[in-house]
Amino acid sequence: MGTLLEQPSDCLAEWVIATDGHAARRLPLLEMARRIISGVIEAEPQARRVLAIRLERWRYQHLDLRRGEANCMDLRLAEVLDLATNRLLGLAERPPRWTREAISHTGIDWPELHEALAALDARMPLDQVTAKAAALTAAHFSIGGRRRMFLYAPLYLSSHCVNYCVYCGFRFPNAIPRRHLSIEEAVHQAEILGQRGIRHILLVAGDYPRLTNVGYLSQVVRRLADCGFSTAVEIAPQGTLAYAELAAAGACGVTLYQETYNEQLYAIYHPRGTKCSYDWRLEGLERAAEGGMQRLGFGILLGLADPREDLAAMMRHARYVARRFPHCTIAFSLPRIYEAPAGFQPPFAISDELFVRLYCALRIAFPKAELVLSTREPAELRNRLARICITQLSAGSSTVPGGYENGEAAASGVVGPAAAAGFASTCGGWEQRGGQFPVCDNRSPAEVAAWLTDNGFQPVWTPGAGTPTAVVPTNPQ
Ligand code: SF4
Known part of the structure; x- marks a missing residue:
């Protein structure tokens, strides 16, 4: 999991505050996710689902906003939101999405x-x-x-x-x-x-x-x-x-x-x-x-x-x-x-x-x-x-x-x-x-x-x- 969930005050959080006009509304969602995932607080399944939906929506809104201009911080935020959503939904642990890279990555090509x-x-x-x-x-x-x-x-x-x-x-x-x-x-x-x-x-x-x-x-x-x-x-x-x-x-x-x-x-x-x-x-x-x-x-x-x-x-x-x-x-x-x-x-x-x-x-x-x-x-x-x-x-x-x-x-x-x-x-x-x-x-x-x-x-x-x-x-x- 990205460090934002473990250390909400790290440089990624600061970057969100500096670059996202909705940071005041959004960062508390991540803090809530961090607390739920780390077991600090308990949440009903419905509350976890609602939070997961909001994080998933934020992720895609951010990717759309930064289309064609995404830098490493954008990608890191997207990864954190992706994995936080996955954990809140109780799905199997998995690596972060890699779809964009996969469609153009000739390194994964196979002989057929x-x-x-x-x-x-x-x-x-x-x-x-x-x-x-x-x-x-x-x-x-x-x-x-x-x-x-x-x-x-x-x-x-x-x-x-x-x-x-x-x-x-x-x-x-x-x-x-x-x-x-x-x-x-x-x-x-x-x-x-x-x-x-x-x-x-x-x-x-x-x-x-x-x-x-x-x-x-x-x-x-x-x-x-x-x-x-x-x-x-x-x-x-x-x-x-x-x-x-x-x-x-x-x-x-x-x-x-x-x-x-x-x-x-x-x-x-x-x-x-x-x-x-x-x-x-x-x-x-x-x-x-x-x-x-x-x-x-x-x-x-x-x-x-x-x-x-x-x-x-x-x-x-x-x-x-x-x-x-x-x-x-x-x-x-x-x-x-x-x-x-x-x-x-x-x-x-x-x-x-x-x-x-x-x-x-x-x-x-x-x-x-x-x-x-x-x-x-x-x-x-x-x-x-x-x-x-x-x-x-x-x-x-x-x-x-x-x-x-x-x-x-x-x-x-x-x-x-x-x-x-x-x-x-x-x-x-x-x-x-x-x-x-x-x-x-x-x-x-x-x-x-x-x-x-x-x-x-x-x-x-x-x-x-x-x-x-x-x-x-x-x-x-
Ligand atoms: S192809 Fe586009 S316009 Fe046509 S039904 Fe699908 S979303 Fe709508």
Whole structure:
């Protein structure tokens, strides 16, 4: 523990007084933490939790304030606050966070990471790369000779959002029809998905604290668990205790894409709103694991930055997190921007070939990780990647809250078997309908499952069902 907790009058405390206009309010919090942790005073669990939340918030406020200018004193204060929060929450002792350093530290690279990055080079024959990725996937994700494929669907709970992410249909200034589902409406949507065969639901929500707070999300998770669904969440980054509350309610995982690891570009793409905080997002999956989440989903949004640099940073990030939480399952997704809201053109074009190489690179560097592919991509490409390295597919998705109402497909003008079965497509006019992004693969879950079965896969609907031991490795690299 940093010396500030042992000697509150040391030079760090003096530095806080000299540099922080809120020092008079904040330093007593540290003194209180010091006294509780050292056993001088006792505190009820609730008092410890409240104090931990305040120290955690102070840490990220400070990192945001000093972004790009942090000196050794800033980092020392951040470390003290980090470890004090951890101790107040009674979590296992651990080294201080090292996330920022990890994503750019080539010293932690491992041989497979070099091999993975080499696979991105266009001079490396593509079939050689895909063959390697396919062999690794078959070795770790087969059941009785058949490749296992986990199927799930997203359930959009709310399109309200306070953020300004330039690439997103839900961004605050966009004039779209917005909707926030009540608990009963969310259960109704899940029941529709259940009728279509879905048993695992990824709950997705914009960042709108008044509506999509942890109390609301926990209630949805609980109600869906009562209905027999397993859930994971793709929501704004939360504090450690909020993740713990969601895990206690039954959520098994967190998907949290960094979007881009390039901090300068990150600031440009997230000009306003809570998502401005790079560190809060970057360390979110660690807080999720400390809160008890079992599955951690990493991702970058392709099109925003140099994909090779972002992929390397994400792989280092995942390696660092996997080593800290060896009991957790690691997953990756590579969403690609096809169509952004008016006024934003993604500066980095990602060809299909590079897209395939990026997924193969992940498989080479992380042979046992779950690789997830959404309905952003067209069916033909999804089928191709499923044969190579994908282990989890979403199916029959809508990115509109309430989008699973039967009959919407007819209204949207979609034709073919998916429309006949009542499935919604947001591939055209997605903004007008209030979607987050266009959906390109409109096949129903049954159609995706039928394709999988016909092509030698074993479709799996429930987490853990038919799961080879390799899926939850002791060392998930
Ligand atoms: S990407 Fe997420 S946080 Fe950003 S505007 Fe969209 S819903 Fe909100």
